[in-house]
Amino acid sequence: MTPRLLLRAPLVVAAVGAVAIALTVLPQQATSSPGAPTDQVGTWGTAVDTTTLELTDRTVRNVVHTSVGGTNLRVSLSNAFGSGAATFDSVWAGTAGTGATVVAGTNRRVTFSGSTSVTVPPGAEVLSDPLPGEVPARSTLAVSVHAVGDPGTVTGHRLAHQRSWVSAPGDHAQDESSTAYATATTSWAWVEALVVETPEQVDTVVTFGDSITDGDRSTTGANRRWPDVLAQRLLRQPAPKHLGVMNAGISGNRVLTDGSGQSAQARFDRDVLAQPDVSTVVLMEGVNDLRWDLATTPADLIGPYRQLVARAHARGVCVVGGTIPPWEGGSRWAPAKDDVREAVNAWIRGSGELDAVVDFDAAIRDPQRPARMLPAYDSGDHLHPGDAGYAAMAAAVDLDELECHRASAP
Template structure:
């Protein structure tokens, strides 16, 4: 096993994020490029002819109930991928639905301005060769692959038309990304935005985007609460710490890259259901069931402290031990993230902060995680360690702003993500 690694400060400037604008499809003049094309490389990790490949998660979200109410409408979900590859598949979830849902028109293309799709890039997805699919309550479906290569850092529009009344809509309530809802009818194939007049910051039904990549490429899942979800980051700007991490990974050599999936749920807890079922209850679905997952970064616990579900360090420590054991039983490495400070924020107290300090010390020193990323040390105010550094604070003293998320994403030692068990 790779030696356990602990990081207590951001990486050096040599690991700064690449900021070049990403294409969605290869080349930009067409949605996908077959593997035999002579188009120049733009960074996609596409497998060579005859090479062994794995399916890798290039984007993902944690599915829960939403407040959306949809009937005979189309939702244009905007998502932003990480690693590139070929054979794009999209998974759709009805895990928390109240009725079976039928999708009779599902399209994916390169997202343009607002609700538009870049002309000529929208392509219809099929499911077992059919353009229509019915998803039972509690189930999910995976589309057939689309031929050709997908570039890394692609911003895609996944448009889904639902037949009839959808009931309770499964998806991601606080996506921190503007998506769009249409007037009644099937508008999934439309590349123009005219029928999509209603913006939403929730995702509907879309759960993950999966590509084929060389066997060296694996999936990393970030399991967490609102801080992993990116709460208080700039909407539609992809400034979550997981986005920063994904861009850093892509700045490294190909094909030794990693797909990044974000399984954060705002308000989520380790020990109890609330917004989303508990981290323990969703661990299999949101982490272990993801394609070719090799590592999970666990950064969760502040809501257990805030709402007094964890009243002593052992409450969280025992739960972390269970997650570690379950991951290790599947050959998945676990990186432990320390809990960030929130003095001045809602439900803070000195006694809760003392528990946080003890839990963080265990995360750092127990040796039970395969590696540690010390988010606490990265964002706290050195002069007042129970409080977030003002430059990183979004203003509510609980969530970082864009600068804080940048520091967190830069703090992950990329070597720790390549742990093998």
């Protein structure tokens, strides 16, 4: 019997001695039939940066939520911002249970080129061997990683809006209990992407942006960022129209300069173009450049947007441009900045240089006062939507326009 990584619920677990039998009643619509051509796609992903985590001889249990279903799970670990080489000697993946637990019988060891240990140089990343079996759509998984000794600066994602766990000293990656995991964290460490095999017509969509794409002010642990809701919408379609969704938002990120993460221009290749089987990127970024007076004319953002579009098109990747939402009443808002935002949005809507447009501005603005967000969608800081606002953003995406295909430049 092939072991499986199973969705968090509904499932039934029955233990017989040391053997756990796990059953799921969920249909596996997105998996391929035997012998059918398959592709590797991203079912989950995040944009990495430096973190403040201190993980000397610790295990971190990263809790993540997938999008599309598939088989043969692979784990990508990143040391892109490490201060030195990091050796991972124990990596396990299983179905997340309550708190820091892993559902009994689902935790399985991950290997790299057949070895249980891998050393990743600074600036590099590594992709694991496949774990045979099915991963249903919208699985909540626990990816537990132990680093040998002091790994130095930990690469990861600082504001995950998801509760993960750090253990007491030692290798506790194999543990399915939560006993060793007393410390909660809202950062992810080292895990950068999860990849599954799907029917070849299924591609990857990357959502690329700042805190609004990252899901700031959404409910922690509820997976209500707008890319999560978009993934749910995609899964309601017939199986051939399923797409993997990877979230490459970084809170505080900017187009023009480094700051919270590398600039959008600097990280675009790693976070978008290098992702598995990516066909489309949804690009929505620029509000932080406006807020911090880095972009004071429309051309300041339009020029870099054109560069990102050209780089994507050269690799055969389509670009869906997202308009910048309003933020009157929020931090560092001013009428002159809103004028620039409106002009940039007019270019996004009307230039014809993008493959498609999603009008996030129109989706969540107040019709009676278009420079501000509709109060029902406002998280309270007038800059970030709440859960209802993120749902409205996801609803504004034309799903057919995500199935865009371009030929790579010769």
